[in-house]
Amino acid sequence: MKMPVSVNLNGRSETIDVEPYWTLQRLLRDELDMTGTKEGCRTGNCGVCTVLIDGQAVKSCLMLAAQTDGHQVTTIEGLAKGDELHPLQRAFVELGAIQCGYCSPGFILAATAFLNENPSPTRKEIADALEGNLCRCTGYIKIFEAIEAAAVELRKS
Amino acid sequence: MAAPTALRTIGQSIPKRDAYSKATGGAAYAGDVRFPGTLEAKVLRSTHAHARILSIDTAEAEALPGVYAVVTGKDVPPTRIGRFIRDRHALAREKVLYFGEPVAAVAAVNEETAERAIRLIKVQYEELPAVFDPEEALAPGAPILHPDLPSYVDTGRPERSGNMRNRVVHEVGSVDQAFAEPGLIIYEATYRTPRQSQAFTEPHAAIAQTDPDGKVTVWAATKAPFGERQSVADTLGLPLSRVRLISPVVGGDFGGKGAAFIEPIVALLSRKARRPVRLTLSRMEEITAMTSRPSCVIRLKMGVRPDGSIVALDGTMLMNVGGVDDTGGGGAGAANSLIGAYRIPNARVVATSAYTNSSPAGHVRAPGGPQTSFATESHMDSLARLLRRDPLDLRLQNALRDGDTAPSGHGILRNVGLQACIERARDWMASNLGDIGPNEGVGVALSLWALHPNPAKVNSSATVRIDMDGGVVVLTGVTDQGGGQWTIVRQVAAEVLGVPIERVSVIAADTEATPQEQGTGGSQTTYRVGNVIRQAAEDARRKLLRLASERLGVDEEELDTQDGEVFSRSDGSKRLTVAEIAQTAGGSSSGPIIGTDAEDREREIREQGEERTETVDAPSFACHVAKLSVDPETGLISVSKYYTSQDVGRALNPRNCKGQIEGGVVFGLGYALSEEILSENGTNLNANLWEYLLPTAPGIPELTVELVEVPSTFGPFGAKGVGETPCIPVAATIANGVEDAIGVRVTQAPLTPERVLAAIQARGKS
Numbered sequence: 001m002k003m004p005v006s007v008n009l010n011g012r013s014e015t016i017d018v019e020p021y022w023t024l025q026r027l028l029r030d031e032l033d034m035t036g037t038k039e040g041c042r043t044g045n046c047g048v049c050t051v052l053i054d055g056q057a058v059k060s061c062l063m064l065a066a067q068t069d070g071h072q073v074t075t076i077e078g079l080a081k082g083d084e085l086h087p088l089q090r091a092f093v094e095l096g097a098i099q100c101g102y103c104s105p106g107f108i109l110a111a112t113a114f115l116n117e118n119p120s121p122t123r124k125e126i127a128d129a130l131e132g133n134l135c136r137c138t139g140y141i142k143i144f145e146a147i148e149a150a151a152v153e154l155r156k157s
Numbered sequence: 158m159a160a161p162t163a164l165r166t167i168g169q170s171i172p173k174r175d176a177y178s179k180a181t182g183g184a185a186y187a188g189d190v191r192f193p194g195t196l197e198a199k200v201l202r203s204t205h206a207h208a209r210i211l212s213i214d215t216a217e218a219e220a221l222p223g224v225y226a227v228v229t230g231k232d233v234p235p236t237r238i239g240r241f242i243r244d245r246h247a248l249a250r251e252k253v254l255y256f257g258e259p260v261a262a263v264a265a266v267n268e269e270t271a272e273r274a275i276r277l278i279k280v281q282y283e284e285l286p287a288v289f290d291p292e293e294a295l296a297p298g299a300p301i302l303h304p305d306l307p308s309y310v311d312t313g314r315p316e317r318s319g320n321m322r323n324r325v326v327h328e329v330g331s332v333d334q335a336f337a338e339p340g341l342i343i344y345e346a347t348y349r350t351p352r353q354s355q356a357f358t359e360p361h362a363a364i365a366q367t368d369p370d371g372k373v374t375v376w377a378a379t380k381a382p383f384g385e386r387q388s389v390a391d392t393l394g395l396p397l398s399r400v401r402l403i404s405p406v407v408g409g410d411f412g413g414k415g416a417a418f419i420e421p422i423v424a425l426l427s428r429k430a431r432r433p434v435r436l437t438l439s440r441m442e443e444i445t446a447m448t449s450r451p452s453c454v455i456r457l458k459m460g461v462r463p464d465g466s467i468v469a470l471d472g473t474m475l476m477n478v479g480g481v482d483d484t485g486g487g488g489a490g491a492a493n494s495l496i497g498a499y500r501i502p503n504a505r506v507v508a509t510s511a512y513t514n515s516s517p518a519g520h521v522r523a524p525g526g527p528q529t530s531f532a533t534e535s536h537m538d539s540l541a542r543l544l545r546r547d548p549l550d551l552r553l554q555n556a557l558r559d560g561d562t563a564p565s566g567h568g569i570l571r572n573v574g575l576q577a578c579i580e581r582a583r584d585w586m587a588s589n590l591g592d593i594g595p596n597e598g599v600g601v602a603l604s605l606w607a608l609h610p611n612p613a614k615v616n617s618s619a620t621v622r623i624d625m626d627g628g629v630v631v632l633t634g635v636t637d638q639g640g641g642q643w644t645i646v647r648q649v650a651a652e653v654l655g656v657p658i659e660r661v662s663v664i665a666a667d668t669e670a671t672p673q674e675q676g677t678g679g680s681q682t683t684y685r686v687g688n689v690i691r692q693a694a695e696d697a698r699r700k701l702l703r704l705a706s707e708r709l710g711v712d713e714e715e716l717d718t719q720d721g722e723v724f725s726r727s728d729g730s731k732r733l734t735v736a737e738i739a740q741t742a743g744g745s746s747s748g749p750i751i752g753t754d755a756e757d758r759e760r761e762i763r764e765q766g767e768e769r770t771e772t773v774d775a776p777s778f779a780c781h782v783a784k785l786s787v788d789p790e791t792g793l794i795s796v797s798k799y800y801t802s803q804d805v806g807r808a809l810n811p812r813n814c815k816g817q818i819e820g821g822v823v824f825g826l827g828y829a830l831s832e833e834i835l836s837e838n839g840t841n842l843n844a845n846l847w848e849y850l851l852p853t854a855p856g857i858p859e860l861t862v863e864l865v866e867v868p869s870t871f872g873p874f875g876a877k878g879v880g881e882t883p884c885i886p887v888a889a890t891i892a893n894g895v896e897d898a899i900g901v902r903v904t905q906a907p908l909t910p911e912r913v914l915a916a917i918q919a920r921g922k923s
Contacts, residue, residue, distance in 0.1 A: 029189075033191050034182070035182070035185065035186075035188075035189035035191070036181070036182015036183065037182070038186075038358070038359070038408075039188065039360070039437060040358045040359065040360065040440070041439075041440040041845070041846050042439065042440070043440065043845060043846065043847065045440075045845070045846035045847050046358055046440075046846055048358050048359075075182065076180075076181060076182035077181070077182045077183075079181070080181055085177075085180065085181070089180040089181060090180075092176070092180050093172050093173075093176040093177055093180050094172050095812070096170070096172070096173075096812040096813055096815075096816045098173065098176040098179050098180060099409075099639035099640065099641070099816060099820065100357070100358070100359065100406075100407065100408045100409040100410075100638055100639025101175070101176065101179025101180070101184060101406065101408070101639065102179075102186065102357070102358040102359040102408030102409060103358045104176075104179050104180055105179075105180075105182050108180060124855075126854075127854040127855045127857060128854075128855050130853075130854040130855075131853050131854055131855050133854070134358060134846070134851055134853065135358070135854075136355075136356055136357055136358055136409050136411070136820075136824070136851065137409055137639045137816075137820045138816055138819060138820050138823075139816075139819035139820040139821070139822055139823030139824070139852075139857065139860065140823065140852075140854045140857045141816075141819040141823075141857065141860055142812075142816050142819065143854075144854075144857075
């Protein structure tokens, strides 16, 4: 039986009826058609489904939709301000951190949460923070470079 | 060819346009395509490695509320499908040949119902004797997987019989005689390499829609929509024109997405259910039942003179291609890459691939490359050790040079950048390696790819259209699975036409809207498709200039294009925008400006005074260096620095080009250190991402990529292929570094801590 969940989704307060067994990933992708949150393993290992819950990076395949009640959920669709990309998004695009792009939403959101906590990270701190996100295309190098560039940008603002 | 005066976009690191939608979550991959009323599919898979199907009872599943369609092998015609050899059916008909082979499929209102329905299907099997080891599979008395193998349709005509899928014998010179030379130092060893998963982050996904009149459209995560259309059409018994395949953005391919394993199934379901049907595979299905790089055993013998010149090589390769094969023969065609980047006058390689009841083998980045390189480049280091020579020195002494015959015996090598790569690597080593501590070491290895004459037929074409507003649209069948193919297409068209890159867009990879294309792969897209785009853009440019010439009263030869304008070189006041010309074109006798790739490649090459079949104009070489340490207590390898110099011909987009190489190196690091599909009686044991270990961010070494540019003769603007070369020699580079660090030779990849430790302990005992 469905249950109502009150959630702030990308800045909008909404009440959504969810089945108790739905994961947040399923709610986003299959019920709300918000497909920027990807699906890669459903076991919490690849990180392509990463979203922010109250600013913390969470793998949406490991969280039930019902658990978001009373929380703020930010997906990749909610990161840009209108047409203005988030500095991380811009850096990923401009610095070649996106090849196939399937892991990109997850990386960008995981990095958003990380830079909030550590605005001036070393390369090693970035790498350690991203252990839970897999990328098969880039070898991670351009992702590191993009996060470093975005960190500089974010510190200015 | 019309060479523009100064290059505007070629050589610029233009960001990928599709990256914007990927960064914001707007890019629709196949699994993101949505239609109202879409059903969810699930596949029932074989629970045996080899068995006869006695009966399938679907009655209960069909009766379950919410189930719209159930399909089995009975819905599939006897015609076999496959990308290279046609050796399978979309759903097993009489026998299953591997654990996880699709047996039935269901479409239902939601995933839960489909899952429940799958469990209600009753399959009766009669188990058959199974064989998992390729050597046993080839022995007399082994159970035969494909009794009708000789009658299968295959793209090549290899030697095949029994369970032998393919055998290639490659021989140059007089090998036995050469090994008999007095004083020759002979070294022999056996190398083993693992099965590797492509492990793209996006699993296979497809959605099919059937029109009321029976036409089927499939949106699929594939790099070869035209080839897959054939498999879908054959499975459904439809003419090609009644099937449409569309490849949207693809979330990584690495060789694995183009074989039509799931597309025919969703198409069958959607036809039966009369609703759109979609399927996304689980990671377990990906690693259990989809293709992987075939495991390989290589026995290698080389003979070298005391002065360091290698005179003889004798090698055998045996590959396990599983129950059905999507490799084109296990990579046996790449047998001559076992000869490496060296001039060896007497060489013999016998490469065999065998069917077994293991999961299917397929293409994985640089098919055949990492296996052969692990053997040859490990062997080169062992020879250097025997001769007390510097390993890079010995390689340089024997390295292929410009003008040499390719190791395959076909074609003359041109534009060889190998020596330049080695020199750059040496320079880097001299100033960047730093002190080498205890248990630390340095490994080197060379890489090679594409040492063959490029084909006459490119199996690709393109259309370049100039719109009324001066915008340019390129129609191409090529997919972009992340390599930046569509960006290269735009850059080449923009450059040839002299329009700003922002004005060029691409319509791609749709069998109904775009011209034929064989599929992205083999590091050949920039070279092959790039040329086709160049030709089509040149054709459009000719038409543009002809119209401009009429309007301006200036000879065509006098005209040039730049920044979206056509102008007279001698009188700058005579100019028109591309838009102004395009607007009048529609009403002119020549019609709208549409360029096609009309040029015959064979003729283009002959005009340059060369013969295509004799010219290896875009050979790809690289030199790799790793600095690493080995923990002698645990066997764990830590790579601190990694370097590669690679000849890319010309970097059309340097940042994307480097990105390909970085990604390739790390792909190779996975193969070198941790990636291996483990299997027991045909069941893959680590079919998930917590036991199949991919490289992660914390393990990435400091990585330096240097681009060497020795232009190809016939690639667009001198480009060569890039993507495969960097993943090939990494395992050997690491193994060579390990021996340098702790003095033990590990001959089996990946070099897991267990294997390194076992090698250390084995040395202790001897």
